[in-house]
């Protein structure tokens with residue numbers, strides 16, 4: 001009789017070795033001799049395969065991935081529809097360069113983005129390779145359209161690691177030693193209700209006062225905002241903040257750019273989180289989850305703004321690669337049927353309940369916040385809003401040892417953020433919350 005093949009138990013993480021295990025450590029030693037130090041790894045376990053919410057390393061340890069490669073594998077690792085679409089495309093055309101001889105997929109994806117980004121105005125899109133490149137292009141387009149030079153980003157912002165985007169980031173550490181930086185970039189206060197206690201209207205007025213006094217409308221091309229700040233610590237602005245800022249931009253001919261690179265495409269239970277806040281940005285930036293793990297990013301926006309640059313002035317060799325585009329079209333089809341939006345909302349409710357319960361028992365948790373499958377808790381010295389130094393990294397380290405992959409965030413590195421795949425069940429989250437409870441108990 002043939003041996004019965006037992007399927008792995010995919011209901012729980014499984015840690016069989018030390019973390020990192022011996023095989024990961026051996027690869028890591030080779031890596032340190034060949035890969036530049038500046039490319040760090042949060043948890044140097046070397047991944048051999050991934051499936052749904054799970055990643056399995058070369059030592060056979062299976063981790064529940066609550067970071068999704070920083071918000072990329074939103075539909076689950078190795079989403080079957082996206083993989084099949086990309087594989088089929090690999091057999092047809094892998095590259096021609098859209099700016100040499102175009103292909104329909106690029107046009108189809110622009111149509112899909114025009115349908116799904118907020119607002120029913122006429123839109124245009126371009127496709128590039130990375131989030132930072134989308135930000136760079138949005139700045140080029142906004143400057144060309146307005147004829148103005150200054151761009152304002154918000155405190156606690158993160159927009160990438162290219163030279164221009166380094167100038168836009170809040171946290172100096174990303175740019176240390178890499179200057180000089182691009183000029184004509186200003187940072188202005190954001191809305192951070194847990195820390196500033198302001199209403200949306202008050203926070204917007206503070207931002208607008210800075211824009212008017214320190215920059216001046218005549219020189220201001222664009223304001224760029226992550227509607228929920230990602231690396232900055234999942235900072236959810238107070239109600240009314242973003243609509244007031246957008247309204248001011250519209251009134252003053254300033255391009256309002258929503259960086260939805262981390263928040264977009266189903267993550268928060270809608271196509272774009274701008275919908276949640278009731279804003280219709282002039283330009284919307286996409287990347288990360290758009291092609292289920294293949295490199296692709298986009299800028300989508302009002303036709304009259306997007307069409308300002310002359311033919312030939314936008315593009316790049318790999319921008320809008322046909323294989324990535326095929327995967328992205330499958331992502332749009334997957335999102336169309338609504339089940340992933342429902343999953344994001346379910347995850348948000350579970351995290352809200354679970355994290356509030358932890359907050360009621362662990363005084364280190366100062367704030368719980370988020371929308372859909374983008375949730376976080378901020379760790380503060382009990383009874384204050386002063387960041388609790390070292391607590392977030394200690395929790396992430398404890399979790400990793402117990403098979404849970406957690407990401408930290410925040411300008412003070414005192415936030416634990418959840419960016420689970422939308423294939424994560426309530427039972428998986430229950431396991432993770434239990435591990436975090438135990439981690440917090442070691443710090444109380």
Ligand SMILES: Cc1ncc(COP(=O)(O)O)c(C=O)c1O
Nearest residue numbers: 130131132158159160230261262
């Ligand atoms: C909000 C936001 N904008 C821009 C970027 C940069 O994207 P990329 O790393 O693809 O260049 C990121 C990356 O984390 C991000 O979270």
